[in-house]
Amino acid sequence: MSSMPSKIRPGQPELLPYGKIREDLFRPLSGLTKKYFAAILIPLLVILFGAYAWSTQLRLGMGVTGLHRPVFWGFYIVDFVFWIGISHAGTLISAILRLTDASWRKPITRAAEAITVFALMIGGLFPIIHLGRAWRFYWLMPYPNSRLLWPNFRSPLLWDLTAICAYVTGSVLFLYLPLIPDMAQLAEHNAPWRRKLYRALSLGWTGSDTEWHALERAMKLMAGIILAVAVSVHTIVAWDFSMAIAPMWHSTIFGPYFVVGAIFSGLAGLMIVMALIRKLMGLELYLTRHHFDNLAKLLLLMSVLWLYFTLAEHLTAWYGNDPSEMIVFGARTRTRFAFIFWLMVFVNFVVPFTLLGIRKLRSITTGVIASFGILLGMFLERYIIVVPTLSNPRLAAASSGFYMPSWVEIAITVATFAGMIVLYLLFSKLFPIIAVWEFKPHQQEDEI
């Protein structure tokens, strides 16, 4: 074990005594403050309103939404793509940084992995909400119907189901594995129900070297596998669009374009969550400016990559001058959707490039401001991808249409953001949001 240094410098919390780290990171689990209740009560009310909106849709049918011929994909599909994108925060950040042994990842990984699981849970709800008859969702399962007809395995929608199931399973296990040693330490908690919970979930972990070796091996392997799954999931979400010969959708770069956008929005989500838990849980010593600075640099890189893909996508369409594509191109950049398009470019590139690119302006606050902008921008990007194409279909026989989300769609969308807050607050009360055992530098890192 490393000996304690004489003086801990700010930004070096990993050099604190292990007992102190443990105490600081386990403290937020105990006690329920008024601030916590207030933080959870308001989103709960929003969720209740969202549930009422959904019940209205279930009772009265899809007519209560703004979906009309020919625009049959609207906010729900935008939400689906958005949340699946956010889910890339955890797995990709955590897996990439874990595989590359980047030591600054340590306070970030669990927060990121939890985002993945919750965002997937929320994102996975939207295809079911979009079905209208949500109680028929099991028709997607691979079993024959009453006429012995199997689902069409060539359908990208069935690919989605398979990919999301694989991703959820992998992400839950990826979150759970490094939680085991922390839960074993928490097994002596004062509250009896917590003791029972942590004992059951820690599976009798003793801290033997056999267990540690198995855990570290499993985490390395899992990181590699989950990375491949995460990339495939958003590629498949992109293929939901690009497999259709619809204007501005049938593009070969849609897969990587979506993956880049997903990582971009995921990073922004992570930045906001980290800033919130830092403030609410008093973890200023552990989530330092250094971590936010590194995240800001990653955001900046993704912002530039996003702009590159957006330009490549639009320039190719413009140069091709295909009449049906040019109608959508014009709608996006010059007419009906131009404001949304240019606002998207502004908040996804201009704002982050200014706030995070200029060193003097880069701080935790500006990082959070830029991240909120990016989340808005990425939501608009998905809207810009989905709606203008469906409003201007390729076939001349199909009339063009106009889409405006109804209050039901907006309420359900807002409720999912509230849902994310509630899930995160509950998680952070049950489990340490920073992996305690991973926090200390290990021997190999000392040698490096």
Next chain:
Amino acid sequence: MASVTWLLGEFRDKDAVADAVRSLRAAGVSVSDLDLFSEEPLELPRGLLDRPSRMSLAAVLGAAAMGGAATLFVWWAQNDYALITGGMPVFSFWGTGVITYEMTMLGAVLSVFGYFLWESGLLRKRDKSAPIPVVPPERIWLRLCCKGSDVARPKALLQQAGAVMVEEKASV
């Protein structure tokens, strides 16, 4: 059945533990009779207390098995009630490749998790007679299983290596 005595040595220093393991191995103690307990992963020099693993192989085999099974299932289902495909093949790897890929990855994930549970011994039947030390922060415990009657020598080796305390526990 030969009597088993457990020795538990408490250390405060990683290097002292490494010395203890080195001298015990030199005295003929096998790796399977040694266990370290710590609150965080402990990296000893390579070759000292290596525990070979087949987790990667399990991942590959699990991936191949699940991917293969999923592909066979899709092939069977597509042929069980063939859809009208307008002359295109009823089953094609292009069309079902995504499902094969995702199920392959899921197979790998599940095998890694299953193998972790097995290899770490978390879900296997443990030797209930083996004492499990409570490990406070900044401490390391080395547990040694002595199957013969000679306990004094390994005990001395632990003390020589720098154990602050050595406990002796007979098997129940």
